[in-house]
Amino acid sequence: MTQQELADRVGVTRQTVNAIEGEKYSPTLEMAFEIAAVFGVPLEQAFSYEPPRKRKSARQ
Amino acid sequence: MSSKPDTAGFSFREKSLVVTVVANVAVYAYYFWRAFSIGEDNPELVAALFMRTVVLLVLVMVASHSVLAVVHRPERVDERDRVIAMRGTHIGYYVLASGAFCALVVAATGRTFWTAHAILAALVLAEIAKDASRLVYYRRGA
Numbered sequence: 672m673t674q675q676e677l678a679d680r681v682g683v684t685r686q687t688v689n690a691i692e693g694e695k696y697s698p699t700l701e702m703a704f705e706i707a708a709v710f711g712v713p714l715e716q717a718f719s720y721e722p723p724r725k726r727k728s729a730r731q
Numbered sequence: 732m733s734s735k736p737d738t739a740g741f742s743f744r745e746k747s748l749v750v751t752v753v754a755n756v757a758v759y760a761y762y763f764w765r766a767f768s769i770g771e772d773n774p775e776l777v778a779a780l781f782m783r784t785v786v787l788l789v790l791v792m793v794a795s796h797s798v799l800a801v802v803h804r805p806e807r808v809d810e811r812d813r814v815i816a817m818r819g820t821h822i823g824y825y826v827l828a829s830g831a832f833c834a835l836v837v838a839a840t841g842r843t844f845w846t847a848h849a850i851l852a853a854l855v856l857a858e859i860a861k862d863a864s865r866l867v868y869y870r871r872g873a
Contacts, residue, residue: 699810
């Protein structure tokens with residue numbers, strides 16, 4: 672599935688899908704559920720959460 | 732998903748922000764330069780210059796956005812656009828509040844010309860800060 676196809680199905684712009692993929696934007700819970708529903712998977716399978724402190728230490 | 736992250740391509744909204752920031756900076760830089768050259772002794776000339784500046788800015792914005800809309804189809808507005816707009820407005824507010832404080836200080840001198848221009852500068856800088864910060868959020872993430 673292309674970013675444009677996913678964007679059209681969720682009702683956002685391709686740039687927003689791109690930003691989510693590139694970890695430049697965290698979607699609202701509602702959009703996250705919609706994206707997971709498009710892929711037919713539970714939320715925790717479509718998204719993962721890393722606390723900011725962990726993300727920082729992972730980069731170092 | 733099959734696409735790779737965007738690093739170079741600008742969306743319609745980002746291009747629109749670039750055009751708006753450049754137009755505001757260029758047109759108002761010209762206005763302030765001309766207005767300060769004229770000075771406070773000729774308020775009619777400054778008022779006429781201001782009217783011309785506003786018309787010029789409107790024409791530049793309409794023309795540039797018409798061209799943009801032809802070459803780049805405008806996208807829909809989604810939640811990310813609204814979040815970025817909100818953050819940009821937040822930054823613009825601080826600039827406006829600082830400018831308003833400066834304008835109050837200038838107003839204490841009792842000089843209408845400088846007070847009016849301090850208020851105008853605050854409004855213009857706040858607008859530029861709002862749009863420029865939105866552009867940064869679009870490029871670096873919100």
